[in-house]
Amino acid sequence: MQKLKYESPAIQKMNAGLMNKYGSRTEYEPVKQIDGVAVKDLIAQYGSPLFVISERTIRRTYQNAVRAFKTRYPKVQFAWSYKTNYINAVCKVFHQEGSWAEVVSGFEYRKALGNGVPGNKIIFNGPEKTNEELKLAITNDSLIHIDHFEELYQLIDLSDELGKQPRVAIRVNMDTGIYPMWDRFGFNFENGQAWSAIQKIVQSGKLQLTGLHCHIGTFMLSTDAYAIAVKKLGELAMNAKTQLNTQIQYLDLGGGLPSANTLRGAYLPGSDTIPSVDEFAEAISNALFQIGFSSNELPLLILESGRALIDDAGYLLGSVLANKRLSDGRRATIMDFGVNILFTSFWYEHKISPAQDFTHHTEDMVLYGPLCMNIDVVRQSVNLPLLNRGDQVVVHKVGAYNMTQWMQFIQMRPNVVMIDEKGNTHLIREAETLAYIEQMEKMPEHLKHFSL
Numbered sequence: 001m002q003k004l005k006y007e008s009p010a011i012q013k014m015n016a017g018l019m020n021k022y023g024s025r026t027e028y029e030p031v032k033q034i035d036g037v038a039v040k041d042l043i044a045q046y047g048s049p050l051f052v053i054s055e056r057t058i059r060r061t062y063q064n065a066v067r068a069f070k071t072r073y074p075k076v077q078f079a080w081s082y083k084t085n086y087i088n089a090v091c092k093v094f095h096q097e098g099s100w101a102e103v104v105s106g107f108e109y110r111k112a113l114g115n116g117v118p119g120n121k122i123i124f125n126g127p128e129k130t131n132e133e134l135k136l137a138i139t140n141d142s143l144i145h146i147d148h149f150e151e152l153y154q155l156i157d158l159s160d161e162l163g164k165q166p167r168v169a170i171r172v173n174m175d176t177g178i179y180p181m182w183d184r185f186g187f188n189f190e191n192g193q194a195w196s197a198i199q200k201i202v203q204s205g206k207l208q209l210t211g212l213h214c215h216i217g218t219f220m221l222s223t224d225a226y227a228i229a230v231k232k233l234g235e236l237a238m239n240a241k242t243q244l245n246t247q248i249q250y251l252d253l254g255g256g257l258p259s260a261n262t263l264r265g266a267y268l269p270g271s272d273t274i275p276s277v278d279e280f281a282e283a284i285s286n287a288l289f290q291i292g293f294s295s296n297e298l299p300l301l302i303l304e305s306g307r308a309l310i311d312d313a314g315y316l317l318g319s320v321l322a323n324k325r326l327s328d329g330r331r332a333t334i335m336d337f338g339v340n341i342l343f344t345s346f347w348y349e350h351k352i353s354p355a356q357d358f359t360h361h362t363e364d365m366v367l368y369g370p371l372c373m374n375i376d377v378v379r380q381s382v383n384l385p386l387l388n389r390g391d392q393v394v395v396h397k398v399g400a401y402n403m404t405q406w407m408q409f410i411q412m413r414p415n416v417v418m419i420d421e422k423g424n425t426h427l428i429r430e431a432e433t434l435a436y437i438e439q440m441e442k443m444p445e446h447l448k449h450f451s452l
């Protein structure tokens with residue numbers, strides 16, 4: 001038998017806050033493989049840390065969400081929210097499944113075109129759209145979602161210049177009972193701006209008002225909020241029909257459905273508290289039927305769900321660099337990944353599983369990342385088995401927003417691999433190199449040489 005390592009005893013005070021009702025049981029099981037591929041083989045081949053994406057999980061999650069809505073409402077279309085994860089291989093899985101593209105900048109718009117999405121299946125959101133970008137979108141017959149009056153006038157100008165009638169929608173913000181209200185994007189419902197924008201669009205005769213859009217928040221835990229949003233968009237659509245003789249073709253409810261992650265400070269795990277996609281679909285479809293459209297005039301329901309469709313499919317593999325005792329006796333474990341690549345650790349208490357067998361002795365500990373920066377904390381307090389240098393871990397549900405919001409700070413970004421449905425792994429984004437990071441820099445002549 002291998003001799004166990006001696007660790008000196010330490011007195012510590014409780015830091016974990018209140019116990020939850022299950023006491024301090026450990027929920028951790030070793031996770032040694034992802035979709036049948038061994039974690040240790042993945043790390044041996046692609047290095048540590050490493051993002052892993054399960055193609056099978058993306059497809060299953062997507063198909064479940066589509067089924068939840070299509071069985072309740074006849075006309076449904078999803079549009080993949082590029083900013084949630086715009087690695088092209090990930091986008092293409094969604095497009096293969098039938099998803100359109102939802103983009104919030106010219107850069108994302110061009111990415112969607114580059115991925116082969118037809119222009120008329122790209123939804124162009126966001127507060128900043130340059131003349132060039134709008135011209136491209138108008139020429140491609142994309143669905144342009146107007147954020148503010150300046151953009152409305154900009155579009156009227158451009159439609160004159162191009163001699164085309166762009167297809168537009170307005171983004172509407174509103175009180176859905178969720179506070180703080182997201183009222184910085186689009187036109188407000190309650191103060192009449194949304195209706196005023198609709199009137200201006202229709203009366204201009206230059207733009208085709210085809211849809212109404214909202215995106216009421218993110219990680220929404222209330223299905224009622226969506227029902228309220230449908231009711232308010234429905235009221236605008238009905239008024240457009242009766243007062244302006246304009247038929248709204250689609251209602252786009254944006255994204256915002258939660259993933260099963262646990263928010264920081266939550267009492268119970270996310271998987272036990274979030275409503276299911278079916279519950280959201282039920283609330284939304286019921287509200288749609290109540291607007292009063294006749295069955296041959298039902299608008300298309302568009303959904304731009306991001307995190308709910310990709311979080312589960314993403315894993316981050318990493319390794320332990322070191323352990324130490326803090327001044328108050330707490331155990332601290334330093335990992336080779338930090339907030340630079342796991343941006344969502346600012347919001348979530350990510351579930352972390354050891355990737356090898358362990359003894360059942362556990363301890364509350366802090367998990368730090370490798371950055372030389374005080375805020376680099378992956379988990380403030382987590383009960384885990386004791387991990388040793390070189391041990392590997394799997395962080396769960398990291399598919400959303402990490403591979404777009406990661407920052408190149410102190411460390412470079414690691415490899416990203418996708419495991420396909422047959423269990424083959426594919427490198428879909430290469431780890432960065434020094435040459436890659438420096439390629440955009442320019443050196444003024446007078447700084448090229450020095451001697452020390």
Ligand SMILES: *Cc1c(COP(=O)(O)O)cnc(C)c1O
Pocket residue numbers: 081083084102104125126215217218219254255256257304305306307308400
């Ligand atoms: C970010 C965003 C989404 C996706 O949001 P999730 O909360 O991840 O579902 C959808 N639509 C718009 C306009 C967005 O900005």
